[in-house]
Amino acid sequence: MSENKHVTYISYLKVDELLELQHPLSDGPEHDELLFITIHQVYELWFKQILHEASALQVVLEKGDSHRSLAILGRIRTIMKTCVSQLDILETMTPLQFNSFRERLSSASGFQSAQFRELEAVLGRRDQAGAGADKTSGMGMAEHLVQGSSARARVEAAMTRPSLWDSAMHYFNHRIKLPSEALERDVAMAWEPHEGLQIALIEMHRTDPEAAMVSEALVDFDEGLQEWRYRHVKMVERTIGRKMGSGGSAGAGYLASTLFNPVFPDLWAIRSKF
The missing domain is CATH 1.20.58.480 (Methane Monooxygenase Hydroxylase; Chain G, domain 1)
Incomplete structure (x- = not known):
């Protein structure tokens, strides 16, 4: 109980940590x-x-x-x-x-949103690596994610479970x-x-x-x-x-x-x- 007395809005929501996560890269x-x-x-x-x-x-x-x-x-x-x-x-x-900082994105792309890819898999998308189901990108839905990463593993696992x-x-x-x-x-x-x-x-x-x-x-x-x-x-x-x-x-x-x-x-x- 004593620990709960020290819980505040900021500590519970980790506000300080949250507000430190935005790091613009442009000059x-x-x-x-x-x-x-x-x-x-x-x-x-x-x-x-x-x-x-x-x-x-x-x-x-x-x-x-x-x-x-x-x-x-x-x-x-x-x-x-x-x-x-x-x-x-x-x-x-x-x-x-947007173009004032776009070059700072380098190779970063929305395709690399592992959570959205995982959601697509949960909803039933089943593009396998190399299947080319991204059509214009020519890549399977997990291929934009780092090989061996936990993010890619989550997407690949979701494609094997019931949707x-x-x-x-x-x-x-x-x-x-x-x-x-x-x-x-x-x-x-x-x-x-x-x-x-x-x-x-x-x-x-x-x-x-x-x-x-x-x-x-x-x-x-x-x-x-x-x-x-x-x-x-x-x-x-x-x-x-x-x-x-x-x-x-x-x-x-x-x-x-x-x-x-x-x-x-x-x-x-x-x-x-x-």
Whole structure:
């Protein structure tokens, strides 16, 4: 108990340590570099929270807990809205202001965000090293990360575990019988839309309003991620146009190629079949 008496706002949140983590590299430094660093560090904190929530979500989905699943999905969707709104702040920085320190980024690139890569894997992305699924970058999703690093290991491990969609299918199977091949698939492989599954999901929507709410909440999450991707593309295009991105990435060109690729394609496909 005596130790708790000494806990303060600053000590509990590690505020002093937190405020020492922003280190602009430009000469001066340039005024806008601090904003760039702060925004991206905050994104990493939100990615950490989304991963935390997604892990809990998988557990409660597999238990068939509708109410807790809806609560967590609602929180994740709200976080995604916050991630989108942060781009409004970043867009207050003009191309000239960004270019005043851009060369200091050297090979640093958003592709190296291990947490976002891990989130993609949790959501079901399964690009293996060398698969070229980054298309314009020609690299698998973990290849931007240092070989042998703990960050790369986390991404590679996530690609071998059941995805959030696998957990969602187990939830749906609590409510209506799904095709066995959907539940017994190789989770290290990318999911392909399944017509038999879609037929079952349509019936579930018609007969089970509670399960339909969970399904729609998953679509909300998916839409929120697509919205973030779109705003991210436009922010990059607005800032650097069609120039190559930092670290040799294809910049806005690659980011645009990721648009309109839903995480849960079956939940979108059934819209035209009701």
